[in-house]
Amino acid sequence: MLAADDHRYRRQSLFPPIGLAGQRRLGAATVAVVGCGATGGATAQLLARAGIGRLVMVDRDLVAEDNLHRQVLFNESDAREMRPKAEAAAAHLREVNSQIKIEPAVAHLHAGNIDELLAGTDLVVDGTDNVATRFLLNDWAFANTIPWIYVGAVGGEGMLMPVAPPHGPCLRCLLPEPPPPGVLATCDTAGVVGPVPAAMGAMAATEAIKLVIGAGEREPRLRSIDFWHWRVHTIALPVRQGCPTCVEGRFEFLEAQPGSRLTEICGRDSYQIVPRDCGSLDLAWIASRWKGGNQTRSKSFIRIEEGGMRLVLFADGRALIEGAGEAGRAQAFYDRVVGA
Amino acid sequence: MNDVQIRINGKVREVAAGTTVSALLQELRIRPETVVVEHNRKVLSGEEFSATTVADGDELEVVRFVGGG
Known part of the structure; x- marks a missing residue:
């Protein structure tokens, strides 16, 4: 080649x-x-x-x-x-x-x-x-x-x-x-x-x-x-x-066992959540049952916006959350969307 | 106690004679576990910070770990 x-x-x-x-x-x-x-x-x-x-x-x-x-x-x-x-x-x-x-x-x-x-x-x-x-x-x-x-x-x-x-x-x-x-x-x-x-x-x-x-x-x-x-x-x-x-x-x-971790990402008001059990999520199902806020989908993630926060969820359960201001609010938003 | 003149990262600084590297880092508000310190071109181990005193004319290089990217 x-x-x-x-x-x-x-x-x-x-x-x-x-x-x-x-x-x-x-x-x-x-x-x-x-x-x-x-x-x-x-x-x-x-x-x-x-x-x-x-x-x-x-x-x-x-x-x-x-x-x-x-x-x-x-x-x-x-x-x-x-x-x-x-x-x-x-x-x-x-x-x-x-x-x-x-x-x-x-x-x-x-x-x-x-x-x-x-x-x-x-x-x-x-x-x-x-x-x-x-x-x-x-x-x-x-x-x-x-x-x-x-x-x-x-x-x-x-x-x-x-x-x-x-x-x-x-x-x-x-x-x-x-x-x-x-x-x-x-x-x-x-x-x-x-x-x-x-x-x-x-x-x-x-x-x-x-x-x-x-x-x-x-x-x-x-x-x-x-x-x-x-x-x-x-x-x-x-x-x-x-x-x-x-x-x-x-x-x-x-x-180390990968545990559920919430980390702040360098460069902006952004948090990442990596769940402990990294199985595969059914994004279509999660998207269909979510009744709050605006959502958009792409082939690799769904994006949900609500109350100034924006959550992007990938099929491996990982999420990026912007605009939460603090970690607890980011985790709470994630739990509501994923149903954790 | 008399002051001695040392250079830290190229800048001249007066410190009290007998000052240890640990005390100097504290004065500079630098966390010792995040830096490499060269004392007259020799790298000090973390344990040597409190055992090493600076003398007139010494050169110190304090290199902070850089985490971003």
Whole structure:
């Protein structure tokens, strides 16, 4: 399907460290980008252009208007129609490169579905906006000996570290435990300068290309970049003594039972609910019995609006709730719709 | 107690002699579990924060974990 000497990749394979051999390796590789927002969208776009043969794109969220200043894969109609980000991103990237396989998954990545969603990947790039998913990715990477690249961006700063199992350091050498809610700055509390996550996504794509062709750093470094004040810092992070993941090989986040969880989503007044029992819901039945508020349906979700709140329910029971103001109100709305 | 002059992330700052890295982070209102601290280019483990005192001319780099994306 993919000829490495294809004219479209000529300027890339001309770069001696890549060459035709490197370009062929890119074409044979599968890379998963988890989170297709600001950093992940930029990464995915550049990897599609670079000729990664199979691109898996996982995202749980819908496009919103306040994403548009930084999330380069989406346009105003995506936000108006509240399209699932993974699907909108895939549609956009299929126009960028029709020669590669692009596989979107509209899903919340959790311990119960990660093996299936990331099956066959050679590398995972972090485009997430939360610590919980990163701890899960870190565990999964060591359990399966697959490299991943941690990428973060908030305010005017970014941070990046390739993680290369079976060797540490890993994410938990940097951050031993997930901090309690409210401790880390988020795009909601600190804002984010639009180009910063895009720049971090571009750096992650460059690292991804290096890792796929076997040109990654022998000892991966942590890089911290303050774009606003132009401070770039490289740290040779030591393996933390007794690190549960990369030293002891205990994968507590991978082995966790997925419970019903309500989380706040970075970037807007939005909550996500993931039910404990992730069976399949009959969306048509739920839609037919709902007598309150306006509802609209698409093939993958139903949307219900009531009293300034908007709930989008997917067939796996997951829901996104906007405009609730606080968690309890979001949960109550969900329970009324689903009948929990 | 005398003040000593150190650099934190490139900026000069005066602190009391004998100040520990823990006390400094507290003064800066930074949660220690969310940062990596380099003391004169050497990465400190979390346990070393309270055992390490800063001296005149020291360079500290405090790198906060970045969670968004």
